[in-house]
Amino acid sequence: MSMIETPYLLFLGDAPDQLAAKVAQGIKDWRPDNAVGQFRLPGCGADLGLTDMDLAAAKAAGAKTLVIGVANRGGVISQEWKKVLVTALEEGFDLASGLHNLLRDEPDLVAVAKATGRALHDVRVPAVEYPIANGKTRKGKRCLAVGTDCSVGKMYTALAMDIEMRKRGMKSTFRATGQTGILITGDGVPLDAVIADFMAGSVEWLTPDNDEDHWDLIEGQGSLFHVSYSGVTMALIHGGQPDALILCHEPTRPHMRGLPDYDLPSLEDLRDLALQLAKVANPGVQVVGISVNTQHLSEDEAVAYLQEVEDRMGLPTVDPFRHGAGRLVEALEAV
Amino acid sequence: MSMIETPYLLFLGDAPDQLAAKVAQGIKDWRPDNAVGQFRLPGCGADLGLTDMDLAAAKAAGAKTLVIGVANRGGVISQEWKKVLVTALEEGFDLASGLHNLLRDEPDLVAVAKATGRALHDVRVPAVEYPIANGKTRKGKRCLAVGTDCSVGKMYTALAMDIEMRKRGMKSTFRATGQTGILITGDGVPLDAVIADFMAGSVEWLTPDNDEDHWDLIEGQGSLFHVSYSGVTMALIHGGQPDALILCHEPTRPHMRGLPDYDLPSLEDLRDLALQLAKVANPGVQVVGISVNTQHLSEDEAVAYLQEVEDRMGLPTVDPFRHGAGRLVEALEAV
Numbered sequence: 001m002s003m004i005e006t007p008y009l010l011f012l013g014d015a016p017d018q019l020a021a022k023v024a025q026g027i028k029d030w031r032p033d034n035a036v037g038q039f040r041l042p043g044c045g046a047d048l049g050l051t052d053m054d055l056a057a058a059k060a061a062g063a064k065t066l067v068i069g070v071a072n073r074g075g076v077i078s079q080e081w082k083k084v085l086v087t088a089l090e091e092g093f094d095l096a097s098g099l100h101n102l103l104r105d106e107p108d109l110v111a112v113a114k115a116t117g118r119a120l121h122d123v124r125v126p127a128v129e130y131p132i133a134n135g136k137t138r139k140g141k142r143c144l145a146v147g148t149d150c151s152v153g154k155m156y157t158a159l160a161m162d163i164e165m166r167k168r169g170m171k172s173t174f175r176a177t178g179q180t181g182i183l184i185t186g187d188g189v190p191l192d193a194v195i196a197d198f199m200a201g202s203v204e205w206l207t208p209d210n211d212e213d214h215w216d217l218i219e220g221q222g223s224l225f226h227v228s229y230s231g232v233t234m235a236l237i238h239g240g241q242p243d244a245l246i247l248c249h250e251p252t253r254p255h256m257r258g259l260p261d262y263d264l265p266s267l268e269d270l271r272d273l274a275l276q277l278a279k280v281a282n283p284g285v286q287v288v289g290i291s292v293n294t295q296h297l298s299e300d301e302a303v304a305y306l307q308e309v310e311d312r313m314g315l316p317t318v319d320p321f322r323h324g325a326g327r328l329v330e331a332l333e334a335v
Numbered sequence: 336m337s338m339i340e341t342p343y344l345l346f347l348g349d350a351p352d353q354l355a356a357k358v359a360q361g362i363k364d365w366r367p368d369n370a371v372g373q374f375r376l377p378g379c380g381a382d383l384g385l386t387d388m389d390l391a392a393a394k395a396a397g398a399k400t401l402v403i404g405v406a407n408r409g410g411v412i413s414q415e416w417k418k419v420l421v422t423a424l425e426e427g428f429d430l431a432s433g434l435h436n437l438l439r440d441e442p443d444l445v446a447v448a449k450a451t452g453r454a455l456h457d458v459r460v461p462a463v464e465y466p467i468a469n470g471k472t473r474k475g476k477r478c479l480a481v482g483t484d485c486s487v488g489k490m491y492t493a494l495a496m497d498i499e500m501r502k503r504g505m506k507s508t509f510r511a512t513g514q515t516g517i518l519i520t521g522d523g524v525p526l527d528a529v530i531a532d533f534m535a536g537s538v539e540w541l542t543p544d545n546d547e548d549h550w551d552l553i554e555g556q557g558s559l560f561h562v563s564y565s566g567v568t569m570a571l572i573h574g575g576q577p578d579a580l581i582l583c584h585e586p587t588r589p590h591m592r593g594l595p596d597y598d599l600p601s602l603e604d605l606r607d608l609a610l611q612l613a614k615v616a617n618p619g620v621q622v623v624g625i626s627v628n629t630q631h632l633s634e635d636e637a638v639a640y641l642q643e644v645e646d647r648m649g650l651p652t653v654d655p656f657r658h659g660a661g662r663l664v665e666a667l668e669a670v
Contacts, residue, residue, distance in 0.1 A: 133563040135594045192532040199531050199566045224569075227616050228468040231534045231570035238562035259470045262615075273611065280597075281562050 004096045004121050004186040006034045008067040009058035009088075010048065013081055014041045015070040021046035023098060023180050024069025030159050030184050036061040041080055046070065055084075055091050065121070067183055068097040075101055085109060089118045096121035098179035123182040124190050126202070133200035133239050135281060140210030143332060144242035145220040145291065146274045148264050150229060150257045152250040153293035153321075154220035155181055157328070160320040161246075162217045164329045171214040175206050177236065181219045191221055191232055199232065203239030215332060218242065224273055225265045226256055237274065241281045244335050245274055246328060247315075250293040251305055267313060288331040290317040339431045339456050339521040341369045343402040344393035344423075345383065348416055349376045350405040356381035358433060359404025362519050365494050369521065371396040376415055381405065390419075390426050400456070402518055403432040410436055420444060424453045431456035433514035458517040459525050461537070468535035468574050470616060475545030478667060479577035480555040480626065481609045483599050485564060485592045487585040488628035488656075489555035490516055492663070495655040496581075497552045499664045506549040510541050512571065516554045526556055526567055534567065538574025550667060553577065559608055560600045561591055572609065576616045579670050580609055581663060582650075585628040586640055602648060623666040625652040 010024040018025070028035050028048045037053035040046070053061065066088040072081070077099070085095055085103075089112045097103050103120040104110060113120050121127075143161070145154035158174055159181075165172035174181070176188025189202045207216040218240045222229030247270050256262035265273075271287050278285040290309060294302035302319060310317035316327040345359040353360070363370050363383045372388035375381070388396065401423040407416070412434070420430055420438075424447045432438050438455040439445060448455050456462075478496070480489035493509055494516075500507035509516070511523025524537045542551040553575045557564030582605050591597035600608075606622050613620040625644060629637035637654060645652035651662040 135562040135591075135597060137596070192530075194531050195527075196529050196531060196534050196567045196570070197527040197564065200563055224612075225615055227470040227573035227576075228535055229532065230573050230612075230615075231566035231568075232531045233566075234559075234569040235531070235566035238565050241562075256470075261472070262470060276608065277559075277565075280560055280565075 003127060004183070005064035005094055006186050007036045007063055008034050008065050008096070009053060009055070009063040009093070010035050010038045010050065010069045011066050011084065012038055012040045012044050012046045012048070013068070013070045013072070014043050015046035017045045018047070021048065021070045023183055024048055024067070026180050027067065027069060027184050030163070034184070034186065036063045039066070039084065041084070055088055055093065059091055059093070063093065065094040065096050068095070068099060069183070072099055077101060077106060082108065086112050089113050089116050092116070092118065094119040094121065096123060096183060098123045098183055100124065123179050124193055126190055126194055128205070130189070130194060130198040130202035130205050132197060133204050138204070138207070138209045138241060139212060140214045140216065141243045141335065142207050142216045142218060142240055143244040143246060144218045144236060144240045145246045145248050146233065146237070146270065147220060147223045147248040148225065148267065148270050149223050149250065149253055150226050152248045153291060154248045157246055157248055157291040157320055157325070158217040158219050159184070160325040161328050161332070164325040165215065168329065170329070170333070171211055173214070173216050175216050175218045177203070177206070177219040177221050191236070192229070196231070199235035200239030203236055207240060220248065224270070224277070227259065227262070234277065237278050238281045242278055242285055243282060244286055244288045244332055245278060247271055247274070247287060247290045248293070249290065252296040267309065271313070286335060287315065288335060289328045290315050291328060292317060292319050294319040294322060338462060339518070340399035340429055341521050342371045342398055343369050343400050344388060344390070344398040344428070345370050345373045345385065345404045346401050346419065347373055347375045347379050347381045347383070348403070348405045348407070349378050350381035352380045353382070356383065356405045358515050358518055359383055359402070361515050362402065362404060365498070365519050369519070371398045374401070374419065376419070390423055390428070394426055394428070398428065400429040400431050403430070403434060404518070407434055412436060412441060417443065421447050424448050424451050427451070427453065429454040429456065431458060431518060433458045433518055435459065458514050459528055461525055461529055463540070465524070465529060465533040465537035465540050467532060468539050473539070473542070473544050473576060474547060475549045475551065476578045476670065477542050477551045477553060477575055478579040478581060479553045479571060479575045480581045480583050481568065481572070481605065482555060482558045482583040483560065483602065483605050484558050484585065484588055485561050487583045488626060489583045492581055492583055492626040492655055492660070493552040493554050494519070495660040496663050496667070499660040500550065503664065505664070505668070506546055508549070508551050510551050510553045512538070512541070512554040512556050526571070527564070531566070534570035535574030538571055542575060555583065559605070559612070562594065562597070569612065572612050573616045577613055577620055578617060579621055579623045579667055580613060582606055582609070582622060582625045583628070584625065587631040602644065606648070621670060622650065623670060624663045625650050626663065627652060627654050629654040629657060
């Protein structure tokens, strides 16, 4: 069973534009079966193209959880939102949110949830007491996306590979390690909020023994070269015990995200360092492919860049958004 | 001002033996000025050689905080302890503890502390909202001890260097990152209990801008090669922005601590990896020396081993417990 009961009604609230509803968009894109409809307040500027439903209609359609799929303004949960959230609890929905301000910090929501026996899921907060990592070899296979920087497409890459593998009848599970991924799938570890000593253990917990031909596709976080978050990435590499690494890159970054004085590493640097570190936990690990986010390049530029990298690195190099994740999946099959 | 007011009265309770009082022993060894006396219950099997004092005598001697310098049995704070702790609060002492079970979780202690206006310091729990690391270059110099494994003498090395530097009139500050170090100095960051996203930021916070000729001696944690805790070590390397690294090693370990299937890395492996990672945050970083914990070797074996490593690695190699930290300090001076 997932941590969060599916399917969802996606709450878009009074989202000013489509971008503000990107969590809901992610759910709709990657797990359309998880979304029975959308709930919009007057003035909502976002539209996922799903059926607009009120709570009763969504309930009738089988929705179990109202997911807040939108960023809120000014970091407060407004009274307009509150009315919907309270009514949803009363009508038998659980609530799930990745907002910084927590559902559990709102006394009225807590009171109604208690009275109605419904759950409040704040996916930014770990819900589990994770163990210390034990480093024991696990059955099944694991693939981890590692990036030259933060926010270069690691989640997208793993989700795209997961979808492609399922299409091909391969056994795979996307393992979410961030808020958006957890809301998309209903389960995961909010790794950036885990206590330091338990980071690697939480990744072991997330990716347990499995069938020998099953792949966990672990959502990456941060970068080994990003000084703010490199410890989180390290815990993924050692806790995840990956058999395969995918290198992720965005070629137009002028510097590391949020760090104007830090240059991006080369893909060669990332390959060598990630491989060396991953071998500590899994001596057989291989770098199998490269995923490039080419959104800031034209189609011609993108194709030329991908070819140049592929020739240089000797690894299948794709933008899974433009050209699909098929070649990355084939690289995994060859492991 | 320190987080914990000094000097201390060291509470040894009913410690069954000297080892159970090792936190108190550390305070007495490294910051004798912080300890005005010891408080022992009947049957106490530990003795630090300090004056036995009751609360009134310690108060008269200037003690501000009663520090629980002993492990408790069975993870509970006994009624015998409670009586002393409550009376200490009533007589104007703060309390400080590194126990797993927290002072703040004891309702009677909380009530008395509130009524008397005294502080309960649980040093396992962060008391500060740390920032996200910004990676900006800081003034002053920083030295970090990194280990081939956990518990190989990193704290000891940094404390011994700090003492030696002060003796020589150099500017230095030991920066504690664990419970024992925090109790010894009265201040620090309990890094293993910090939320993942803020680890590196907490280390930046701990080691701010300083005089150009001042050294922060940062207490190391974990090991880059220890899969359970490597993320914590990574955050120290990138948040600490060290100018100098000291390699720490214990040569008789059969395997990584707590991980029977994992071999220790060589000192060469540690040198190369730590240096490469540290250069991301500080391109000028150098490995300046090696600290070996030779407690399981005879004097002859120790001297021979240190010489062998020194010849092989080309770096000053000492056991600071046996032979002092002077050569490591001289290596720092040369940076």
